[in-house]
Amino acid sequence: MVATFTRPGWYRAALCTVLAAAFGVGLVVLLRSISGLPAFQSEQTGYPQVVVPLILAPLGFLLGIGCFDYWLRWGVGARTIPEDHSSHGAYSWKDYFKVNTDHKVIGVQYVVTSFVFFLIGGLIAMLIRAELAQPGTQIVGAGTFNGLFSTHAVLMIFVFIIPMFAGMANYVLPLMIGAPDMAFPRLNALSYWMLPLAGIMFLASFLAPGGAFDAGWTGYAPLSTGAPLGQSFFNIGVQFAGFSSIFTALNFLVTIITMRAPGMTFWRMPLLVWANLSTSLLVVAATPFISGAQFMVLLDRVLHTNFFQFGAGGDVISYQHIFWFYSHPAVYIMILPGFGIISEVISVHARKPIFGYRLMALALIGIVVLSYSVWAHHMFVAGMFSWLRVPMMLTTLLIAVPTGIKIFSWLGTLYFGKIHTKSTAMLFALAMIVTFTIGGISGVMLGMVPFDIHVSDTYFIVAHIHFVLFGGSVFTIFAGLYHWFPKMTGRMYDERLGRIHFWGTLIGTWGTFIPMHWVGMDGMPRRVADYAAQFGNWNLMISCFAFLLGAVQLIFVYNMIVSWRFGPKAPANPWGGKSIEWLVSSPPPVFNFDEIPRVVGGPYEYGIPGARHAIMPGEGAEIPVTRETVVGS
Amino acid sequence: MFTNRLPIAKLAGAVVALAAVISAVMLSINWDGAEDSTAAPKIDNLLNIMIVLSSIVFAIVVVALAYALIAFRAKPGDESDGEPIHGNTRLEIAWTLIPTIIVLFSGGWSWKVLNEIEETDPNHMTVSVFSQQYAWSFGYPGKEYAYSQGVLHVPVNRQIVFKMHSQDVIHSFWVPQWRIKKDNVPGITTTAVVTPTKTGTYQLICTELCGFGHASMRAKVIVQSQSAFDKWVEGLKEKVPPDLMVSVKQDTETNPEPLERAVAE
Numbered sequence: 001m002v003a004t005f006t007r008p009g010w011y012r013a014a015l016c017t018v019l020a021a022a023f024g025v026g027l028v029v030l031l032r033s034i035s036g037l038p039a040f041q042s043e044q045t046g047y048p049q050v051v052v053p054l055i056l057a058p059l060g061f062l063l064g065i066g067c068f069d070y071w072l073r074w075g076v077g078a079r080t081i082p083e084d085h086s087s088h089g090a091y092s093w094k095d096y097f098k099v100n101t102d103h104k105v106i107g108v109q110y111v112v113t114s115f116v117f118f119l120i121g122g123l124i125a126m127l128i129r130a131e132l133a134q135p136g137t138q139i140v141g142a143g144t145f146n147g148l149f150s151t152h153a154v155l156m157i158f159v160f161i162i163p164m165f166a167g168m169a170n171y172v173l174p175l176m177i178g179a180p181d182m183a184f185p186r187l188n189a190l191s192y193w194m195l196p197l198a199g200i201m202f203l204a205s206f207l208a209p210g211g212a213f214d215a216g217w218t219g220y221a222p223l224s225t226g227a228p229l230g231q232s233f234f235n236i237g238v239q240f241a242g243f244s245s246i247f248t249a250l251n252f253l254v255t256i257i258t259m260r261a262p263g264m265t266f267w268r269m270p271l272l273v274w275a276n277l278s279t280s281l282l283v284v285a286a287t288p289f290i291s292g293a294q295f296m297v298l299l300d301r302v303l304h305t306n307f308f309q310f311g312a313g314g315d316v317i318s319y320q321h322i323f324w325f326y327s328h329p330a331v332y333i334m335i336l337p338g339f340g341i342i343s344e345v346i347s348v349h350a351r352k353p354i355f356g357y358r359l360m361a362l363a364l365i366g367i368v369v370l371s372y373s374v375w376a377h378h379m380f381v382a383g384m385f386s387w388l389r390v391p392m393m394l395t396t397l398l399i400a401v402p403t404g405i406k407i408f409s410w411l412g413t414l415y416f417g418k419i420h421t422k423s424t425a426m427l428f429a430l431a432m433i434v435t436f437t438i439g440g441i442s443g444v445m446l447g448m449v450p451f452d453i454h455v456s457d458t459y460f461i462v463a464h465i466h467f468v469l470f471g472g473s474v475f476t477i478f479a480g481l482y483h484w485f486p487k488m489t490g491r492m493y494d495e496r497l498g499r500i501h502f503w504g505t506l507i508g509t510w511g512t513f514i515p516m517h518w519v520g521m522d523g524m525p526r527r528v529a530d531y532a533a534q535f536g537n538w539n540l541m542i543s544c545f546a547f548l549l550g551a552v553q554l555i556f557v558y559n560m561i562v563s564w565r566f567g568p569k570a571p572a573n574p575w576g577g578k579s580i581e582w583l584v585s586s587p588p589p590v591f592n593f594d595e596i597p598r599v600v601g602g603p604y605e606y607g608i609p610g611a612r613h614a615i616m617p618g619e620g621a622e623i624p625v626t627r628e629t630v631v632g633s
Numbered sequence: 634m635f636t637n638r639l640p641i642a643k644l645a646g647a648v649v650a651l652a653a654v655i656s657a658v659m660l661s662i663n664w665d666g667a668e669d670s671t672a673a674p675k676i677d678n679l680l681n682i683m684i685v686l687s688s689i690v691f692a693i694v695v696v697a698l699a700y701a702l703i704a705f706r707a708k709p710g711d712e713s714d715g716e717p718i719h720g721n722t723r724l725e726i727a728w729t730l731i732p733t734i735i736v737l738f739s740g741g742w743s744w745k746v747l748n749e750i751e752e753t754d755p756n757h758m759t760v761s762v763f764s765q766q767y768a769w770s771f772g773y774p775g776k777e778y779a780y781s782q783g784v785l786h787v788p789v790n791r792q793i794v795f796k797m798h799s800q801d802v803i804h805s806f807w808v809p810q811w812r813i814k815k816d817n818v819p820g821i822t823t824t825a826v827v828t829p830t831k832t833g834t835y836q837l838i839c840t841e842l843c844g845f846g847h848a849s850m851r852a853k854v855i856v857q858s859q860s861a862f863d864k865w866v867e868g869l870k871e872k873v874p875p876d877l878m879v880s881v882k883q884d885t886e887t888n889p890e891p892l893e894r895a896v897a898e
Contacts, residue, residue: 141845142845142846142847142848142849143845146842146844146845146847214844214845215842216842220802220803220841220842222801222802222803222819223802223803223842223843223844226801226802310819310820310821311819311820314820315820316803316818316819316820316821317818317821350705350715351707351713351714351715352714352715352716352717352718353717353718353719355718355719355720355721356719356720356721356725357719357720358720359720359725359729381805381814381815381816382803382816382818383815383816383817383818383821383823386751389747390744390747393740393743393744394737394740397736397737397739397740398733398736398737400732400736401729401732401733401736404690404728404732405725405728405729407694408728409720409725411694411697411698411701412720412721412724414698414701414702414705415639415701415705415718416638416705416715416716416718417701417705417715417716418705418706418707418711418713418714418715419701419702419705419706419707420707421702421706430698430702433694433698434694434695434698437690437691437694438691441687441690441691444683444687444736444739445680445683445687447740448679448683448739448740448742448743449743449744449747450672450675450676450679450743450746450747450750450812451676451679451680451683451743453676453812453813453814453815454665454676454809454812454813454814456805456814456840457805457807457814457840457841458840518664521664521665521666522664522665522666522809523666523809523838525807525838525839525840525848526840527842527847528847528848529848530848530849531848532836576712605717606714606715606717607713607714607715607716607717608717611717
């Protein structure tokens with residue numbers, strides 16, 4: 001009986017969560033009574049008796065589930081659990097519900113968890129579209145509506161797109177660079193377990209008095225500093241999502257820099273690795289800014305500091321500067337890994353080396369550098385210094401150049417290839433090129449200050465973000481999931497269902513988000529539950545396509561679940577890829593490689609007789625002569 | 634050079650044709666609605682330039698993709714690789730430099746338009762905008778500093794400089810037919826410049842999320858002749874309430890250009 005609660009696991013996690021929450025309440029009550037204050041306080045921005053447990057309970061959960069066991073034992077000088085690798089690999093579905101240090105298990109945990117949040121966020125989107133199908137308010141009131149679109153965005157951004165990419169890279173990246181695992185496997189496990197906590201906290205805000213956080217995912221002060229308790233759930237949830245993201249990025253950086261297989265120089269890394277290197281550089285430097293911004297809001301709310309309180313020495317606009325200094329790089333955090341996926345998928349399925357590999361890698365770095373200098377383009381009408389708008393406009397427009405390089409290089413890769421479209425992954429990759437181009441074009445238009453003044457905070461913005469985040473990021477996520485599904489599960493998925501899912505998603509995306517540009521330019525503001533009757537027909541059409549888009553995702557879920565269980569066994573290399581993850585079995589062995597492979601050439605040497613990317617242990621001793629990659633022809 | 638093996642002329646023709654069709658269709662539609670301020674035609678003109686440039690870029694991507702899919706599709710059963718072409722430096726330089734030129738051109742044009750639409754006319758009239766959850770009110774210059782709630786009157790063909798104040802959270806002032814938008818930020822005064830060119834009735838829309846009443850935070854805007862406007866202001870009975878004046882005095886003036894600030898100090 002006692003052992004049940006001392007072993008790491010769900011029982012201990014439940015116990016520790018309750019104890020930590022109780023400790024938090026007790027601490028607040030104690031400190032308040034010492035100070036001569038009433039034990040509980042229920043101003044809508046206060047509720048310290050809820051806020052403090054909200055910070056402590058997740059830490060209790062992490063402690064209970066076993067994320068800190070090894071470090072704590074080591075730290076207090078107790079005998080550490082011998083390194084028998086018992087927490088490596090998954091042998092039954094139950095192993096996915098335990099703290100596991102295997103990057104492949106963590107990868108699957110990440111992917112499945114964030115996909116669940118995608119489905120919840122999608123359901124919320126369906127509610128939003130149901131409300132917007134007609135002018136007037138029918139289904140939810142205006143206050144609830146604000147909560148719905150805020151949680152929709154927050155779930156999709158913080159606990160779906162960003163961790164989904166982290167999850168896929170977690171699985172694939174160590175294999176790609178020939179590493180047995182990530183550099184810090186225990187930190188990796190901790191990163192994962194913070195993710196569901198963040199998502200649950202965002203959703204739990206619906207239970208708070210006053211409803212879910214409703215100041216938008218941007219949470220602009222002073223609307224957020226004066227909002228009901230739900231806003232604190234957002235402030236704290238972002239900390240967990242943010243730390244998860246930062247730890248993973250650190251892990252990727254160290255893994256990529258120090259754990260590449262012999263022979264894997266930087267210029268022999270697949271572009272997915274380059275993409276995650278760039279993304280991680282963005283995450284470690286930018287994410288602390290949103291963490292800081294949300295802490296400042298939380299402190300303003302609970303402790304009445306006055307960071308953003310006008311009339312008390314605070315500065316309202318500084319919130320937006322700090323917020324966007326993270327949140328603009330964040331959009332690249334949400335697309336660069338996808339760029340990496342598209343490069344892998346297109347190269348494999350067109351049987352061609354990536355066109356202009358080095359420029360592709362440099363374009364990623366260019367985006368990283370430029371993305372720190374464009375944040376204020378979100379603030380052209382915000383009342384900031386007006387002279388700042390022109391330089392921000394120019395950097396914003398210039399960032400289209402490296403993005404354009406990527407689009408053109410993918411197209412170049414297709415030429416004189418042998419394009420196979422049998423895989424759904426390739427269909428999503430090709431569709432992403434066109435769809436993302438539209439999102440990029442509307443992005444350039446938004447960068448132009450005079451036009452931005454007109455369409456800022458209208459449905460044009462909603463259309464743009466969904467074209468880049470759905471038509472861009474989510475399409476790349478689907479491409480990646482279909483591409484590596486055989487590797488992750490050892491099973492093939494059903495291509496026929498994949499195709500239905502693809503066409504439904506493509507038609508749904510265009511049908512939903514293209515008309516949003518029109519109603520936005522014509523005068524429909526964003527974030528409204530009710531709108532002028534003139535936009536009624538367009539919105540009805542948008543809602544219909546949105547329901548189609550939502551419905552076809554169920555086909556994907558069905559396909560993935562059934563194929564994972566009953567699909568035909570996948571060969572090691574179903575697509576004929578050259579990078580190292582395709583040279584091991586599907587799914588890979590617990591420790592990836594018996595012996596580390598040797599890398600002898602570039603990752604995309606299609607069509608060069610005898611060229612190899614890597615030599616697996618036990619393969620013939622003769623090392624084929626490799627040609628250095630020649631840029632130009 | 635492998636590009637010699639592509640039907641460049643036909644592809645270029647297809648791009649031109651597609652771009653022309655897309656541009657023609659898109660230019661024939663009035664996207665932004667009525668153009669009822671001096672800024673509106675300039676912004677719409679900028680949009681039209683962007684439509685043409687974007688159509689070209691979009692056509693290049695679509696034609697390039699479509700041709701690749703037609704010409705380089707693997708035959709059934711063909712498991713061989715494509716040609717090992719790793720890149721082409723000249724082409725890569727071209728698709729780095731040409732987009733740079735295009736975006737810098739668009740940036741320069743935008744800058745020019747921005748300066749034009751924000752230029753202040755010495756004969757302008759200053760109107761104060763007060764916003765709060767979820768209502769608009771307005772103060773007009775004159776001896777009594779006249780005040781109106783929920784309805785904004787302005788004279789036609791005269792530049793109005795709006796000085797905006799918020800009492801609580803951020804709101805945003807937008808009249809779509811004028812194409813002008815500016816946030817009203819608590820603690821600071823923000824400025825927007827508009828010259829209405831048509832008389833009529835419009836809707837002022839709040840475009841910054843400000844709470845549950847955000848969607849219904851609207852005001853009526855009436856643009857009328859100077860004489861009708863003067864008469865209307867004469868008839869106003871209310872003065873700007875003292876608590877709003879307090880916020881006006883406490884606000885810091887934003888957007889002073891560095892030069893102006895230096896002069897002021």
